[in-house]
Amino acid sequence: xxxxxxxxxxxxxxxxxxxxxxxxxxxxxxxxxxxxxxxxxxxxxxxxxxxxxxxxxxxxxxxxxxxxxxxxxxxxxxxxxxxxxxxxxxxxxxxxxxxxxxxxxxxxxxxxxxxxxxxxxxxxxxxxxxxxxxxxxxxxxxxxxxxxxxxxxxxxxxxxxxxxxxxxxxxxxxxxxxxxxxxxxxxxxxxxxxxxxxxxxxxxxxxxxxxxxxxxxxxxxxxxxxxxxxxxxxxxxxxxxxxxxxxxxxxxxxxxxxxxxxxxxxxxxxxxxxxxxxxxxxxxxxxxxxxxxxxxxxxxxxxxxxxxxxxxxxxxxxxxxxxxxxxxxxxxxxxxxxxxxxxxxxxxxxxxxxxxxxxxxxxxxxxxxxxxxxxxxxxx
Numbered sequence: 001x002x003x004x005x006x007x008x009x010x011x012x013x014x015x016x017x018x019x020x021x022x023x024x025x026x027x028x029x030x031x032x033x034x035x036x037x038x039x040x041x042x043x044x045x046x047x048x049x050x051x052x053x054x055x056x057x058x059x060x061x062x063x064x065x066x067x068x069x070x071x072x073x074x075x076x077x078x079x080x081x082x083x084x085x086x087x088x089x090x091x092x093x094x095x096x097x098x099x100x101x102x103x104x105x106x107x108x109x110x111x112x113x114x115x116x117x118x119x120x121x122x123x124x125x126x127x128x129x130x131x132x133x134x135x136x137x138x139x140x141x142x143x144x145x146x147x148x149x150x151x152x153x154x155x156x157x158x159x160x161x162x163x164x165x166x167x168x169x170x171x172x173x174x175x176x177x178x179x180x181x182x183x184x185x186x187x188x189x190x191x192x193x194x195x196x197x198x199x200x201x202x203x204x205x206x207x208x209x210x211x212x213x214x215x216x217x218x219x220x221x222x223x224x225x226x227x228x229x230x231x232x233x234x235x236x237x238x239x240x241x242x243x244x245x246x247x248x249x250x251x252x253x254x255x256x257x258x259x260x261x262x263x264x265x266x267x268x269x270x271x272x273x274x275x276x277x278x279x280x281x282x283x284x285x286x287x288x289x290x291x292x293x294x295x296x297x298x299x300x301x302x303x304x305x306x307x308x309x310x311x312x313x314x315x316x317x318x319x320x321x322x323x324x325x326x327x328x329x330x331x332x333x334x335x336x337x338x339x340x341x342x343x344x345x346x347x348x349x350x351x352x353x354x355x356x357x358x359x360x361x362x363x364x365x366x367x368x369x370x371x372x373x374x375x376x377x378x379x380x
Contacts, residue, residue: 038077039081040053045234050081053108053310059294059298059318070322084111103127108132110180125144129320151362169197170226173227226252251273275370276372282368284380290351324340
């Protein structure tokens with residue numbers, strides 16, 4: 001369960017570059033706050049993901065504003081609740097575009113982010129740090145999109161590597177029946193091919209549902225040695241409990257989007273032994289500078305924010321965004337923001353390696369595994 005390799009990845013530019021020419025990117029916000037927009041689930045069964053990511057981001061933006069903002073202008077992060085539903089996210093995105101936000105920041109989820117993709121591309125609005133590892137937001141290359149987390153393909157590759165190293169070959173997949181679930185399933189299948197394997201069995205659950213009975217029946221009957229879960233914490237917790245009640249004794253692995261602490265909280269004592277792939281440094285270990293700064297920001301903020309993988313991802317996203325914003329000039333436009341982020345190149349933000357450039361916006365490739373305990377902790 002060690003850090004995977006950090007690095008850069010280059011993509012061909014293609015159609016998206018041509019789409020970015022024009023007045024939309026050149027428009028500067030008037031004097032006053034630098035306004036960003038975030039559509040995320042702040043209610044419903046995925047709410048903790050949006051709440052915690054936003055809380056982590058606000059820790060840094062509040063600190064920046066307390067020191068005078070950027071160019072004496074505060075950074076204002078507007079939020080709208082989409083409940084992890086694509087149609088609501090589309091409506092929220094239209095509102096942000098109408099408000100002429102400088103950028104969209106920290107959208108949570110694959111189906112919601114993909115629903116927003118044609119809107120922000122047409123309006124030429126930068127889309128920074130979506131809380132998703134889907135390839136559909138990485139290929140083809142879109143100059144508006146910047147990632148601070150590794151892809152689901154990188155996560156599933158590490159999970160499959162771990163499972164096959166343990167000698168396990170019958171690997172089942174429990175996944176959401178939507179774009180997120182499909183992205184994760186494709187990542188698992190892709191990784192298994194390198195070991196001359198394929199998913200042993202699959203089961204699905206609708207988005208924003210905990211109706212896992214059919215998936216449990218199908219997967220438990222197939223007797224996989226391990227099950228990779230590609231869903232949110234509510235459905236994944238329901239599946240683990242129901243599968244164990246049905247007599248399943250194998251191991252459970254989850255992608256980072258599940259929210260490790262949210263899953264641990266939902267499972268309680270049943271969390272013991274459940275594994276989660278992570279795309280951020282552990283918020284519980286202070287050997288890294290970025291983590292020490294994150295925890296100090298929590299302390300200075302009155303200890304109102306829980307330190308977990310979702311909140312540190314929001315914090316890291318805000319840190320990296322601010323670095324690019326400082327390079328965007330005293331009156332940042334959408335174009336100068338894109339150029340400012342690209343100008344960061346290969347750098348380190350408080351010890352967190354980031355690599356952006358004109359042909360690659362995949363800022364990080366960090367992946368490691370964590371394990372949940374029965375007393376609510378997340379260990380790496």
